[in-house]
Amino acid sequence: MALEPPPEGSFTSFEAAEISLHDWSESHGYAVVLKRSKKPKWKTDESGPYKYFYACDKSGESRSQASGKRQSNTRKTDCPFKLTITRKSGVWYLEVRHGEHNHEPSLNPAQYPALRKLIEAQEESIKSLTRSHVALKHILLNLLQQDPNTHIISQDLYNFRAKLKQQELRGITRIEALVNMMMEKGN
Numbered sequence: 001m002a003l004e005p006p007p008e009g010s011f012t013s014f015e016a017a018e019i020s021l022h023d024w025s026e027s028h029g030y031a032v033v034l035k036r037s038k039k040p041k042w043k044t045d046e047s048g049p050y051k052y053f054y055a056c057d058k059s060g061e062s063r064s065q066a067s068g069k070r071q072s073n074t075r076k077t078d079c080p081f082k083l084t085i086t087r088k089s090g091v092w093y094l095e096v097r098h099g100e101h102n103h104e105p106s107l108n109p110a111q112y113p114a115l116r117k118l119i120e121a122q123e124e125s126i127k128s129l130t131r132s133h134v135a136l137k138h139i140l141l142n143l144l145q146q147d148p149n150t151h152i153i154s155q156d157l158y159n160f161r162a163k164l165k166q167q168e169l170r171g172i173t174r175i176e177a178l179v180n181m182m183m184e185k186g187n
């Protein structure tokens with residue numbers, strides 16, 4: 001698997017750009033983390049930063065090579081991969097600043113802090129819907145309808161993703177495939 005950079009493009013919201021970014025990187029064997037953001041110095045009606053800087057989660061100094069410690073899968077490699085999401089005239093642009101990595105793909109999404117953060121955020125809305133006695137099936141549908149590119153939210157959805165690929169090949173939509181899976185699980 002090549003560690004391909006995400007396609008550059010424009011998005012109607014920062015959230016859409018970020019979700020697309022994480023979705024791409026996760027399915028291409030790496031994770032990106034937000035490093036910093038810049039707020040406009042000029043007068044604007046739009047709140048918040050206008051520019052976000054992302055790097056590979058293996059960016060930064062590699063740990064002391066003299067320590068003699070066993071190198072783990074999550075060690076930093078000073079990876080140069082980086083990109084930005086920038087607002088220009090109300091549109092968000094994803095731009096790759098350095099498209100190459102200096103390490104092999106990682107295949108275990110659970111080890112990615114960036115991914116866990118997204119999962120946790122979605123778990124909150126699932127929990128609140130669960131407290132309102134909304135069935136799991138409807139919760140997931142709800143998430144998908146809000147954002148068809150919604151991120152994986154649990155082990156169920158990791159499994160779902162694999163299954164979806166098979167079903168998409170047979171022309172079934174993402175939502176239909178999800179319902180089928182939930183039905184099979186007896187939810």
Ligand SMILES: [Zn+2]
Binds near residue numbers: 030056059079080102
């Ligand atoms: Zn990297």
